[in-house]
Amino acid sequence: MDLLSRIATHINEARPSSFDDESLARLTKLQYVGLLGVVGHPLYYFIWAHVFPQPYESLPLRALCTALFLPLVFSMRLKGKPWLLPYSFVAITIGLPFLFSYMYLMNGANLVWSESLLGSVIIVYHFGVVFATCSLLVGGALAGLFYSISHAPLTLEGQTHLGEQLPILAFFVIVILVIKLDRRVLLEAKQRGMAAALASVAHELRTPLASIESTLVGFERHLPGLLESPDTAAARAERLYEALRRMRIEVRNVHGSIDLLLANSRDQVSIPRSNFDLAEAVRRAVNDYPFYHEDEREQIRLSLAPGVIVNGNEQMFRMVLNNLLKNALRAIARAGRGVITIAVAPGERGRGTLEFTDTAEGIQREVLDRIFDRFYTYPPGSGNGIGLSFCRSVLAQWGATISCRSEFGSYTCFAIDFPPPRRFAQPTAADQ
8 A cells, every 4th residue: 555655646746725625535535446456457367367267357357447447546637527526436336346246256156256346345435325335236237237148147056155145245335334424423523522622712712812802992092191191191001001911911821721721632631730729729810800890800709718729720720710700790790780709618628619609690490400511501692601511521630520509589609629639649750
């Protein structure tokens, strides 16, 4: 196959950039099958006619199939030709299913050609299922027709071999179809996974980007005042410097979020973990959160017991807290009332606990079991449904859990329970 690959590369001097990946893959398959036919038919004629003679071989048939496969070698150069697809169907049908079925019958359904026929089925099914099935049916029917016209019926022994081989051939085709279906399911699962990962990235980057956008709006409002009001220029400049500092923080957070999310998508173990103070992490997250106005900050109450140490990644934890803050602030805005209380306390046996409560609109009882499901949104249309799912998956990496209790119209409380930090020490080189 390495030799065929080099030959194909030499023939195909430039890949067509205007074709999509599926078209390129189809053309590449045609090219490889063409090379196999051009090389294989003369080679196996020599093997079955002279090295290991079989009851029947045909030089004219082999020459015809070789000639039919030759244009397929240049499939890349023939791209866009309207006749290429129907021609490839004819060439492959005659050069594989027809020839191999005909030789199978002519050689009395012996073992060599039984195995060769199965090999041709594998090659044909590298193309689409409809293409391959039609090719097999047409090629097999033509082989049976030509054999019945020009030759006597199979001997009793040949008929027995044929009867034994047909169920095997049918089973072989079914197995190939199942494998192709499994590959399609796997591909679709990968595509859904990629879509979910991209949605998670987009979801987590919206908060810092919104902060940067609001800061730029502030720049537009304060910059003219630097020139129009010299008396207040110093105060306005101080606000702008503070805004620039905040933008730098948010840009740094964006880069960190991208690095961590990419690491999470590749290998969860690769995300660095360390012990950190839960109360200090909450305090920093609240201080850095991009509130749209100071009234939102005043709606937050903190009850933080010092010295509660947990193990995980502080920046990922702050992303979790950002999700909870975002959801709670939206709920308060919808309800027109409410406050947020974040309480950190030590749990039993070295555990750490955090309770995040908002007294806004609450959640209906029948909805509680679904709020952590990916793509489920509550209220409907209020988001993309990946925030709480992201929180649960991140915390689960550290052995932590998140649960929710709520009373509709009264409050919603998310409880996060961290295991003792000693259970999640970083592995040493000897452990690895």
